[in-house]
Amino acid sequence: MASTGGKTYIVEHLDEELGPWSELEYIAIATECQDVGSKFLLSSLPPAFKVPGPLSAIPAFTAETRGVEEIYAQDKFRVCLLDPAAAKDLAPEDGDNFDVFLFGGILGDDPPRDRTSELRKKGFEGRRLGPKQMTTDTAARVTRLVVEGKTTLMYPANHISAPLQDVPYVDFPELKFNEHESTQMPFRYVKAEDGLPIMPRGMVDLIKKDADKAIDDLF
Template sequence: MDREKGRRQATFVVEHLDPELGKWSAREYGCIARECHAAGARFLLTSVPESLQLPEELASLKEELTVERRSVEEIFAEIKDRVCLLDPAATAELSPADGDNFDVFLFGGILGDDPPRDRTSELRKKGYTGRSLGPKQMSTDTAVRVTRMVTLDRIPLDKIPYVDNPELRFSRYETTELPYRYVADKDGKPIMPEGMFELIKADADRGLDDVL
């Protein structure tokens, strides 16, 4: 129970929908785990295959991250009505009141596909109540961050500072544009997981090498 707000501790869940876990996802999941822990919330990574060995950067997060081989459907079978699926296709948008309506906020990984592949459809079939975060695609860590800001900090979706399609500059001549929405920091720059800028640059460099 959250003593300050007189309600249950919020739980944020990413149902991992891939047989592998890439470097981008590892960075995002680590960021989600640390931010949720700092906010007094839980973070669960569910449906993780037995064969999947977590990278050290996630395996070391003993307090911040709970890894489950079971699915979210099995874990929260008894409180299905308290589970909110963050679904781009939902007709209702997430609101601060949903912080009281739900205890568990569920995300289908990986959200950040471009173009979107509707990975959430696999969870939608299970009948969870859905809420949208608006019309723009977000990275998984951004989607969780926005949901936490709305439901825990009680900030309406349209009051959160965003930056859309940010351009990252690696050098005087080298830039790349990310086709997603991010939460903006106090300087108007996108909030991203630690090390993500370097990872994106390395991917861009590899792409350039393929061209050359």
Template sequence: MVTYVIEHMEEDNADATFPHWIALEYAQMLKWASPNKVIFSSLSPASVKSLSEQLIARGASPDAFRAETKSVTELMKEENVALDKVCLLDPRATGEIAPQDGKEFDWFLFGGILGDDPPRDRTGILRAKGFPGRHLGPVQMTTDTALGVTSLVVQGGKTLSTIKFVDHPTIQFDEHEGVEMPFRYVVDGKSGEPILPEGMREHLKADMDRGLDDF
């Protein structure tokens, strides 16, 4: 069994409800990770409560995740997890993620949430701590997709070359409206569509409609 750790690196408003769109991403991570656990670290106390409530409301088991105010390094000390047993998913790493990494590492660490366009290299903050790293290919992914690809490799035994991807897909809402996503996604084998978090398509449509209303 492996554990996935998301070091939350978005600006976190201590007094606000955890952002809905990020909760959608985090809920998708639990689906990808199952039956393994996801730890969300470095959250504000208010976000721990709000995120937990949103995930459970979306059907997540309380046993599937932990929401923590502590950082990944603090949690490593508490749980006696050595630095060399934590793999940082890092686009600048020299080695590619591989099935054998599921045996070499106990924790897989991700920095940030929803890849920035252009990338801001927030992973560099974690890279500086000396974690061994692996990359997921040359194209920027959302964080939930990055976790999904990692799980397909270390849990499912796939290699990156055997996973079907689509880059920069246009998400169509109807015949005339759509939005291009500047990231790489895993393709659903049944529908042929990019795998998005449940509820994300509706969120994107509502966001686009709000933007149109501003004109």
């Protein structure tokens, strides 16, 4: 049986660097874990990897150079790999069976890349989060809602885990920057009470900046 305390959420960081998009996502995951008594860990970090100050300042966060297969070499049964190719969807009872939930940093790719395959080969049991692609912070948020029911961002604010299909979603939202500028996000997000997608703080500004940069490249 899983421990009764907060769960541990791990992203096996498969990139050499940490881009601004991932940094905001990781800060969001760490902040939400901190708020509900869970933990967030980045694993397989290169020795020279520099963790951003705002991320390292969050007590729930841990940076780890070891890979998950080394950290949990003796108890792989504790680890659930969130895997788009898994045979079963994540369910509330998985909170009783696992206390570590592992993400391969793959859910935010568009089009999706099967980067989870490297973790799949290491023998971790897998669960799906449904048919639509999510950003990494959304995947962690949905997982926590299903197995713990803990969040400070959602309604109702309770400790009751919810089936995957009962989590409120907004798919492929259009972000409007002004009367003439907008962009459609190719991901599924958790829906906030105001109907808007829950996104990391600063993400909309970053997306707008990237969109402006792309437009400037045309001239």
